[in-house]
Amino acid sequence: MKGTSRTQWLLANGVLVLLAFFALFPLLWMLSVSFMQPGEASSLPPPLLPRSATLANYHELFERAGMGRYLANSLLVATAITFLSLVFNLAAGYAFAKLRFAGRDRIFQTMLAALVIPAQVAMIPLFLIMKWLHLVNSYGGVIVPAMATVFGIFLVRQYARSIPNELLEAARIDGAGEWRIFATIVLPLLKPIVVTLAIFTFLASWNDFMWPLIVLSDQAWQTAPVALAGLSREHVQDNELMMAGSVVTVLPVLLLFLALQRHYLEGLLLGSVKG
């Protein structure tokens, strides 16, 4: 009996180690190659570690390929989307949970039903709307359509429903206005969901590809993923350079996730139980 449980233990943990290797190896390899001399990664047999580590690829990336600008674009766009969508989604999510107005439930149901429509269905006319608003090739082209999301409103509403009505009523009897109640009573109670929603939105906006690709054809405004995809078509042979580009694109979101993983995973679960 003891023998079988020992082999089972070895088997389970062995498979986990293999899976972790499968998951992490490409990321570690990317990091390692980004420090190799140009051309080194395509020598045979393929090296795992740089012979003499160099920062040359990073220099080239920022000085010639202009990666600094793209990362700054990404940071600006993702931060703006996170901040604005938090304001919009928090206000709306709270109102859908706690305030009464005509058509409230019907509007909410309609929005939820619309979650089955893939975003790409809207992209072509959205491009025309953005062109009409002169927002193509500007930060606004990416930021404006993302200022409110059904997913965010849903998440806030779920969370805000647990706020006791008596608390809000008491404040109203004391003569507090609705905005004051929201700012001084509701927002502090919503703090956990604010953190969750913020990291979720930031990561999603940073990683977003198809819409920024469509609306930002001018290099000056491109976000890191869009610029990276363009660079990878120009520099097909420059293995080491592209790995450095991938590292600087992935690292910010990976570190942010590691720092706030509990909040992120919580949000993932909250968002998934909508069924």
Next chain:
Amino acid sequence: MKLNWAAWAFVAPALIVIAVFFFLPVLAGFALSFTDFDIYALADIDNLRFVGFANYLELLQTPLFWKALGNTLYFVGVGVPLSIAASLGAALLLNSKLARFRPFFRVALFAPVVTTLVAVAIVWRYLLHTRSGLINYGLESLGLAPIDWLGDPRWAMPAIILFAVWKNFGYNMIIFLAGLQSIPEEHYEAARIDGASSWQQLRYVTLPMLRPALLLVAIITVSGYFQLFAEPYVMTQGNPLQSTVSVLYFMYQEGFTWWSLGRASAIAFLLFALILAATLLLLRWNRRVETA
């Protein structure tokens, strides 16, 4: 009445954004799919004509559309079961009492999910390189023949599927893990008293209790995999021999390379119809199992 005004002030900004930048474009896209909106209409809207179902009928006669549809169905049909199986396997392992260092493994297996798709697709493109890629080097050191992963029409889609499984399995793993942790321990105790082996416990306790999570995961994954785009855009540009052109990649090309926005809208709505049909099918399957 006063309360009502305040409530509208809270929801109006978000509702306006969603109405103007989501609902309006969806409706406009539907209308657009019945027009010949192209680069001439883009320059001067007077060139726009209503063409009825012409875009849809033409698409059904376009070989590349069928090719793209076939490729996408291949990606969904093989990629989704593989992804879900990997997620479920990883979740079962992580949830088992035998597992050590669970927090580490959980983060490690989840890490690919938060990475930027474009960046890691580029990484995989080099890993899959025929001559200098590490994957072929591994195959050769095992005595196997190297595979022209992204250059052979038979292998390009499997390579993209492998990459997609790597990128996505951690997401569903977390959902399964939460589902597994919500199964009461008494169920397993009762099963053990009845003499159920661990395999039987999995079959008759775990899987039935996981069905709600499974349905959710299936719907999210199927709909997500139908939206295949960035992987072929970065890794293969639809090649070789158009074997990795997906429906969305085809839509992007029609719309933003050739500026046939009417046609592209029709493709988008066909894709939507497909996702909707797949979702309804999954819901029906779930109801049938529930009543059985």
